[in-house]
Amino acid sequence: MTATVNQLIGDLSLARSEAIKRGIAVTLCKTEDGAGCATGSEWHKGWMIFVDNNVNRQIDDGETIIKIEQPLDALALNFAGALNHDRYVTYKPAGMVEPNGTFTFCDNRGTDKAKAIILLGTGRPRVSSVSSSNGPLTCS
Known part of the structure; x- marks a missing residue:
């Protein structure tokens, strides 16, 4: 699980740095096929990760794909974003993120071994074993 948490931390940091470097929004979204953002998948x-020229949080013709991550083995990963946004994370050119929220990693060991990546508006991710409100993590 630690390697996968670090993988997502690296990808969030990559998206943030690309948004700052390029001076344009960069979005990270869930996908099933590596060709478009998914609405129903986990x-x-x-x-x-892609350059989101028009900030519509969907990959469009002419937008550059920066990286595609393959499915995870034996792990569940969910994102609970502010205002019920759970499909994407978008970094702005100043490095800020929207929405803020929490990625939760779970495996067959249950809630006691769950890990979280918490994103605040500043865009810097941090790893935690509790929720952003210091409560227990939940695995679904």
């Missing part, structure tokens, strides 16, 4: 089925 994050453990894979995700992609």
Whole structure:
């Protein structure tokens, strides 16, 4: 689980740095096929990072795909974003993120061994074993 948490931390940091470097929004979204953002799948089925020229949080013709991650083995990964946004994370050119929220990683060991990546508006991810409100993590 630690390696996968670090993988997502790296991808969030990559998206943030690309947004700052390029001076344009960069979105990370869940995907099932590596060709478009998914609405119904879970994050453990894979995700992609792309330059989001029009900030519509969907990959469009002419937008550059930066990275595609393959499905995770034996892990569940969910994202609970502010205002019920759970499909994407978008970094702005100043490095800020929307929405803020929590990625939760779970495996067959249950809630006691769950890990979280918490994103605040500043865009810097942090790893935690509790929720953003210091409560227990939940696995679904």
